[in-house]
Amino acid sequence: MNTILITGATGFLGGAVTVNLLKKSENNRLLLLVRGDSPAEGLSRLQSNLAKFGVAQNLLDTLTTDNILIGDLAEPERFTADPRLDSVTHVLNCAAVASFGANPYIWKVNVEGTFTFASRMNQVSGLKRFIHVGTAMSCAPEANTLVTESKLNTLRDQHIVEYTWSKATVEKMMSEMLPELPLVIARPSIVVGHSDHGCTPSPSIFWVFRMALTLGKFMCELDDRIDVVPVDYCADALELLLTAENVDKSIIHISAGLNSSVTFAEIDKAMAKASGNVPVGKSYQKVNYRELAESKKNFASLFGPCNERIVLRAMNLYGHFSKLNVVFCNEKLLELGMPPSSKFTDYLHHCVTSTQDSTIAELMAVDFK
Structure with missing residues (x-):
């Protein structure tokens, strides 16, 4: 044993x-x-x-x-x-x-x-x-x-x-x-x-996608992969x-x-379907950090009560990661007999359902402890 x-x-x-x-x-x-x-x-x-x-x-x-x-x-x-x-x-x-x-x-x-x-x-x-x-x-x-x-x-x-x-x-x-x-x-x-359980075990990072698509703008292209x-x-x-x-x-x-791996455009469509909303689609804007900061006056109405400074810092950090547009090779793992992962968009609806009663600020606390 x-x-x-x-x-x-x-x-x-x-x-x-x-x-x-x-x-x-x-x-x-x-x-x-x-x-x-x-x-x-x-x-x-x-x-x-x-x-x-x-x-x-x-x-x-x-x-x-x-x-x-x-x-x-x-x-x-x-x-x-x-x-x-x-x-x-x-x-x-x-x-x-x-x-x-x-x-x-x-x-x-x-x-x-x-x-x-x-x-x-x-x-x-x-x-x-x-x-x-x-x-x-x-x-x-x-x-x-x-x-x-x-x-x-x-x-x-x-x-x-x-x-x-x-x-x-x-x-x-x-x-x-x-x-x-x-x-x-x-x-x-x-x-x-x-x-199966969405974000019930932890909402870590999921809030980033929700935040970016709620705002309708972020530092990556919709066609970038994650x-x-x-x-x-x-x-x-x-x-x-x-x-x-x-x-x-x-x-x-x-x-x-x-x-x-999936594109942000695919995430946009899956998020909209799960939330009962219209995809951001063509109205989405790729912006830089300065342009994101200009939106801070709308944060409270879009995200609920929040610390604008922390939200902006989070946007800057995760924005840099999002625009990398990288995929990590998984051939070594597959060669060991591990099946491929499901796609994020396959289970994203569970993440939406499990976080629908929480604000962005509440969800992001786990990543900024």
Whole structure:
């Protein structure tokens, strides 16, 4: 039986993959790193998060405090002495400060804490695989390209936000300084919503599409493509990578690729259909940031109560990502037997339904914590 340590199980992607493995608990022993003052509190937080994925209560009740490792990557020294770590066979490191804001913990958690944790697991003699979840954007991709997996050699000024720079940095550190670690770097593209539950588990990033199409203008062309996958597809891929052969020391995109990526025009039509509105279509305008800023007097009426400064900052950041018009090659993943991802437009109606009672400001809070 494998003993699988998962970090980030109270988050979006970590929660989704925990749900997958919990359903197969007869084959796996789960150890879950969770923040909290006690195992009981950590278990409660974990169960509350997993419930957002539609997990039945009787399955949630199979989790006990024995599955909980209280700790925080911001303070790895508080849990790395736990003897249970020496029995771990597989690690799924999903934890990170995934904020596009100026969160002071980004470097402390994503780089310093993660590297300390990886160094500790590198000492475990029975460790078979350490899957580190990065981001496809960590490579600072060149615009208008099909991006293949490669090792990183980027500089800070190539990155739009500190988050992607932190992910690039820790990948490089682990690869170069821990050569014996059975490392697999999984780089998801843009993870938005759930195929069945929409944005109930998390509204992360979905609000960007809603905001841009409500405004009728943004920094990309309608014909630009965007590589989006649902969180459950990403979780399935991570589960596959746990036991797939010949993937150690690999870098693998979890992405929509050429066949399942979509254009903003397709998103516009799907969003309109799901909302009962008319597509923006030909009235859409590609604008620069200055032109977006001139619309701020309309934000409250369009988006509901909001902080105009934060909304403008979000538009600037996500606008830069949107106009890259990149697709991330998924051939490595498909060769391992993973089926193609569904298209964002196939399940977008679930995202619309699950967020219809929330304002833009409420939805975007998850990405600017």
